[in-house]
Every structure is written in structure tokens, then in C-alpha cells.
Amino acid sequence: MTNVREEWLKKAISDGHITCINYNKFSVPIVIGIGGFGKVLKYELSDSELTAALKCLKVDTSLDEKLLHHLRLI
Numbered sequence: 001m002t003n004v005r006e007e008w009l010k011k012a013i014s015d016g017h018i019t020c021i022n023y024n025k026f027s028v029p030i031v032i033g034i035g036g037f038g039k040v041l042k043y044e045l046s047d048s049e050l051t052a053a054l055k056c057l058k059v060d061t062s063l064d065e066k067l068l069h070h071l072r073l074i
């Protein structure tokens with residue numbers, strides 16, 4: 001079965017809606033907060049002076065199934 005989430009991400013990156021930065025550019029993370037959708041982590045970027053806060057979203061694999069079910073109904 002096609003991974004809907006992966007295909008969606010690839011398209012969003014190739015269409016320029018999401019900027020993709022290689023994960024090895026980020027330092028070891030420090031957890032700085034927790035929200036409803038996941039943890040927020042602080043990173044330094046290796047090739048710049050930038051500090052970044054990234055949210056690591058919780059994975060809900062049932063979303064793929066719900067989306068596929070919805071698409072079958074259309």
C-alpha cells in the first residue's frame with residue numbers, strides 16, 4: 001500500500017511548500033516544551049549561527065487509514 005503521508009510530504013517539498021533540511025545539519029536536541037501535538041526541541045544548525053525550535057509531531061497511523069477510507073468514498 002502507498003504511504004499516503006510520505007507521498008504527501010514528498011509532493012509538498014517538491015512543490016516548495018515545505019523546506020527540507022537534512023537532519024544531520026541539526027545538533028543533539030534539548031526538549032524545551034510539550035504541546036498538544038508533540039514535543040518541542042531546540043537545535044543548533046551546523047552550517048549557520050541559527051538556533052531552531054522544531055516540533056516533533058505525534059504519529060497517528062490511523063490517519064492514513066481514515067484518509068484512504070475517505071478517498072474511497074469520494
Ligand SMILES: Nc1ncnc2c1ncn2[C@@H]1O[C@H](COP(=O)(O)OP(=O)(O)OP(=O)(O)O)[C@@H](O)[C@H]1O
Nearest residue numbers: 032033034035036037038039040041052053054055
Ligand atoms: N519557538 C520556541 N521557542 C522557545 N520555546 C518554544 C518555542 N515553541 C514552543 N516552545 C515551548 O514549547 C511549549 C509547547 O509549544 P507548542 O507550540 O507545542 O504549544 P501548544 O500550542 O500548546 O501546542 P499544540 O499546538 O501542539 O497544541 C511552549 O509552551 C513553549 O514553552
